[in-house]
Amino acid sequence: MKPVQPDAVLSAVVGPKAGPRGELTKRLWDYIKKNNLQDAKKRTMINADDALKVVFGGKKQVSMFEMTKLVSKHIN
Numbered sequence: 001m002k003p004v005q006p007d008a009v010l011s012a013v014v015g016p017k018a019g020p021r022g023e024l025t026k027r028l029w030d031y032i033k034k035n036n037l038q039d040a041k042k043r044t045m046i047n048a049d050d051a052l053k054v055v056f057g058g059k060k061q062v063s064m065f066e067m068t069k070l071v072s073k074h075i076n
Contacts, residue, residue: 010074012051021075028071 001020014027032038032046039045044064048056056062056070 005076007074007076009054010071013055024075025068025071 001022003018004021004024005018006014006016006024010024013031014024019027032052035049037047037049037052039047039061045061046052046064046067047061048059053060055074056067059070062070
């Protein structure tokens with residue numbers, strides 16, 4: 001896969017290193033799990049901390065599917 005570069009906003013979460021889209025997604029999920037941001041009751045929802053809120057356009061909570069769409073705006 002072709003490497004993609006996260007912008008400054010996404011780099012705060014997944015790091016500045018470019019990589020395949022799948023690797024960036026894995027790093028994002030590692031961050032979500034490490035910080036316990038997956039909603040306990042509704043597992044398809046992600047609760048945003050301060051860093052993710054910027055990535056999510058100010059939203060406090062998004063679904064996994066919406067997250068993919070919002071994150072793709074931060075990849076070059």
